[in-house]
Amino acid sequence: MSATPHDHDQHESCRHYLRSISEYLDGTLSDTLCDEIEAHMATCENCRVVVNTLSKTVLLYRRLPSPEMPDEVKERLFKVLDLRPYYHADESSEKPAE
Ligand SMILES: [Zn+2]
Incomplete structure (x- = not known):
């Protein structure tokens, strides 16, 4: 690095x-x-x-609808790809009141 x-x-x-x-x-x-x-x-x-x-x-x-991707997989994927900002941005709107 x-x-x-x-x-x-x-x-x-x-x-x-x-x-x-x-x-x-x-x-x-x-x-x-x-x-x-x-x-x-x-x-x-x-x-x-x-x-x-x-x-x-x-x-x-x-x-993929996000519920189908287990949190730990998502977490790992985004961590590996260094996409945490995207992950967190999306997470805030992840639970619509449907
Ligand atoms: Zn380049």
Whole structure:
């Protein structure tokens, strides 16, 4: 987890692109930015892995009704993927009074 000076530029652009990833996955990002992200991913394995993992998670999460995913599995998944902010954001609206 140590940052190497050489990777500085790379990480800067990664952070820049990863900030837009959720919009990218939502399909709300402009074509120009989508192209930029895709061009970046073509040269950056790091971002490719992140987007790949994240898109699978998003698809999985949207497809499955949340009650069917045991809390411990969800917890582990989101912990591994470092998606706790998303998890907690979603959790607050998880119990609709139906
Ligand atoms: Zn990157």
